[in-house]
Amino acid sequence: MTLALVAIVCGLLWFSLRYAWWRPAVDAAWPRILMYHMIAEPRAGARFNGLRVSPAMFERQLRWLQQNGWRSFTVSELIEAAGKLPEKAFAITFDDGYADNLLEALPLLQKYHCKATLYLVVDRFDRDWSVARKAHHDSGELMREAKLSDAQVQTLLDSGCFELGSHSMTHANFLLLDQAAAQQELMDSKRALAQRFGVEVNSFAWPFGLYRADQVQQAAQSGYVSAVTTAEGIESPEVWRPLQLKRIKISGKDNWLAFRLRLRSGRRGWW
Secondary structure, three states, rough: OOOOHHHHHHHHHHHHHHOOOOOOOOOOOEEEEEOOOEEEOOOOOOOOOEEEOHHHHHHHHHHHHHHHOEEOOOOHHHHHOOOOOOEEEEEEEEEOOOOOHHHOOOOOOOHHHOOOOEEOOOOOOOHHHHHHHHOOOOOHHHHOOOOOOOOHHHHHOOOOEEEEEEOOOOOHHHHOOOOOHHHHHHHHHHHHHHHHOOOOOEEEEEEEOOOOOOHHHHHHHHHOOOOEEEOOOOOOOHOOOOEEEEEEEEOOOOOOHHHHHHHHHHHOOOO
């Protein structure tokens, strides 16, 4: 076997593993829940560029969804309509509460008639919560990222495009919390957001996607109807666990092919 042929075979193998193009498409009747964080340009040398989807790419994604007959819902609407949803239903979610969700995302959502669910951290200012998962993530990058003010959150809600969900009080790592601390993060954030913005807060996003089985029950007892995770996948509403919903991670490091494959199968690659 020549070196050129070896290179071609290795290239094909790498491409197949990276993109898993052969993975079968998931039924279009199964809703897609898309996970975003920021709509922002990537930054040279930044650790968290995967969280930054450029405005141009975000617009391309929304345009494709619209042109291909996908219909937009909030997470709560998906749950309420489970079993009666049309084909090609999807929900957009934003975690944390970055200012670009208003400055960059909202105009595009309005342009393409899309809705979104904002999972907001209550105490989101001057916090480097990434260290709660990995201690060496101490660059302060996410702490310095501009966050939504309460007035900006209200603008999002007034737009009619957004529903509000909780992402806890402090973006805590729930695996490190005892029962009382977990209850405080769940209940206090729900209460604070409801009081501050005058809306019902019935959906939750598990920070880092980390939680224990007993905390799922705590979420239910706290009055949450739904909760999203960071587990990748697409599931039928018939088998949904409403407090452990899978999502499709939309990464700023993904190209257009990767986005299309994620929408098709729920995951980009073999892993």
